[in-house]
Amino acid sequence: MMRYKYLIVGGGMTADAAVRGIRELDTEGTVGLIGDEPHPPYARPPLSKKLWRGARPESIWRGTQDLEVTLHAGRRAVGLDAVRHEVRDERGETYGFDRLLLATGGAPRRLPFGAEDVVYFRTLDDYRRVRALADEHLRFAVIGGGFIGAEIAAALAASGCRVTMLFPDAGIGSRIFPAGLSSFVTDDYRQRGVVVWAGETVAGMRRDRSGFVLRTRSGRDIPADAVIAGIGIIPNTELAERAELPVNDGIVVDEQLRAGAPDVFAAGDVASFHSAVLDRRMRVEHEDNALAMGRLAGRNMAGAAEPYTHLPFFYSDLFDSGYEAVGEVDNRLSTVEHWQEPYRKGVVYYLRNGAVRGVLLWNVWDQVGAARRLIAEPRTWRAADLRERLPERP
Numbered sequence: 001m002m003r004y005k006y007l008i009v010g011g012g013m014t015a016d017a018a019v020r021g022i023r024e025l026d027t028e029g030t031v032g033l034i035g036d037e038p039h040p041p042y043a044r045p046p047l048s049k050k051l052w053r054g055a056r057p058e059s060i061w062r063g064t065q066d067l068e069v070t071l072h073a074g075r076r077a078v079g080l081d082a083v084r085h086e087v088r089d090e091r092g093e094t095y096g097f098d099r100l101l102l103a104t105g106g107a108p109r110r111l112p113f114g115a116e117d118v119v120y121f122r123t124l125d126d127y128r129r130v131r132a133l134a135d136e137h138l139r140f141a142v143i144g145g146g147f148i149g150a151e152i153a154a155a156l157a158a159s160g161c162r163v164t165m166l167f168p169d170a171g172i173g174s175r176i177f178p179a180g181l182s183s184f185v186t187d188d189y190r191q192r193g194v195v196v197w198a199g200e201t202v203a204g205m206r207r208d209r210s211g212f213v214l215r216t217r218s219g220r221d222i223p224a225d226a227v228i229a230g231i232g233i234i235p236n237t238e239l240a241e242r243a244e245l246p247v248n249d250g251i252v253v254d255e256q257l258r259a260g261a262p263d264v265f266a267a268g269d270v271a272s273f274h275s276a277v278l279d280r281r282m283r284v285e286h287e288d289n290a291l292a293m294g295r296l297a298g299r300n301m302a303g304a305a306e307p308y309t310h311l312p313f314f315y316s317d318l319f320d321s322g323y324e325a326v327g328e329v330d331n332r333l334s335t336v337e338h339w340q341e342p343y344r345k346g347v348v349y350y351l352r353n354g355a356v357r358g359v360l361l362w363n364v365w366d367q368v369g370a371a372r373r374l375i376a377e378p379r380t381w382r383a384a385d386l387r388e389r390l391p392e393r394p
């Protein structure tokens with residue numbers, strides 16, 4: 001049996017950040033990392049952005065191997081005994097640990113049809129598969145109008161492919177953007193040649209002689225050579241469930257990121273934590289959270305005992321617009337919009353009972369810290385008071 005002082009299950013950005021957190025406090029303890037992808041940890045955001053704009057493929061690697069870590073790539077952990085401090089992989093190998101981190105992230109939500117013909121865009125291998133298809137300038141159908149669907153549709157269209165988007169919502173990003181902004185973004189996609197079928201649900205797909213045909217609920221047939229779906233992820237909680245650790249939309253962690261057993265921690269996309277600032281439990285599927293939470297989990301595994309108080313931000317790029325967002329950015333909240341230039345540059349504030357809970361910075365930069373401070377202020381606001389609260393720094 002292999003034995004590590006620190007064992008990490010999951011080979012993503014959280015895992016890499018955790019190794020760095022451990023190494024800040026313990027340069028000698030043995031670290032093992034079990035990841036079921038055949039690669040060492042890499043950055044996911046470039047897969048739908050920078051790599052399509054000429055960034056070098058090598059730029060995604062995190063360099064985890066340089067931190068005195070034993071990588072068990074291509075191995076899937078299938079069993080956890082939190083009492084005996086052991087993890088088992090799918091080949092029957094056992095790994096002992098003093099401290100364990102579950103950084104297992106999430107798996108794409110799948111459609112009830114299409115099987116392997118649909119690419120669920122999440123990994124480097126998915127990127128490579130889509131890139132090879134894009135180089136042939138095929139016709140793509142992209143199912144989903146959230147982050148992944150919007151980004152990959154933009155990347156493919158900018159690469160000269162014919163793209164049709166389909167999703168049940170009213171417009172692109174409409175779960176987070178106010179209606180006017182979502183409608184502007186959707187029109188912008190259309191003007192750039194993307195065919196957008198909003199308010200459409202795909203009911204099934206079949207092969208025909210030239211590729212695939214997607215059938216929508218309203219009876220429309222959409223032909224495509226390749227089909228990509230980005231319809232959300234489901235947290236990978238199986239190991240925690242098998243070990244009877246608390247799970248509720250993710251692995252439930254305490255403020256020091258312990259997962260219901262003294263020597264087991266969880267972090268990143270898979271972890272459900274209590275946000276002190278927002279005073280609610282949440283699970284965040286974004287890079288800043290993966291990096292900050294992963295690092296803190298690593299530090300705490302090495303004995304730091306620090307609380308996770310970070311309010312994560314997220315970002316996205318859609319053609320030549322970009323945004324950063326902090327807190328609860330959810331169109332079910334009431335919003336106050338301040339546009340320097342309508343839908344091209346401005347700030348959207350998301351309020352609950354008059355208090356700012358989230359901020360969307362649309363083509364406005366260097367204001368994430370100020371947005372965090374605004375959300376932390378224990379007061380209510382009138383719309384007029386929020387004007388110019390977060391101007392872009394000159």
Ligand SMILES: Cc1cc2nc3c(=O)[nH]c(=O)nc-3n(C[C@H](O)[C@H](O)[C@H](O)COP(=O)(O)OP(=O)(O)OC[C@H]3O[C@@H](n4cnc5c(N)ncnc54)[C@H](O)[C@@H]3O)c2cc1C
Pocket residue numbers: 009010011012013014015034035036037043044045046047048075076077078103104105106107121122123148236239267268269270284285286287288290313314315316317
């Ligand atoms: C295409 C794409 C673009 C993105 N763009 C942005 C962006 O612009 N901005 C932003 O803020 N965020 C973005 N994100 C989200 C961000 O990348 C994620 O939040 C982050 O990568 C999560 O890291 P993680 O390590 O927690 O989980 P994951 O990335 O899911 O990594 C978990 C890893 O663990 C492995 N694993 C799971 N279970 C097991 C097991 N039992 N045994 C072994 N291995 C296992 C998985 O295969 C995976 O490799 C993007 C994500 C994707 C996919």
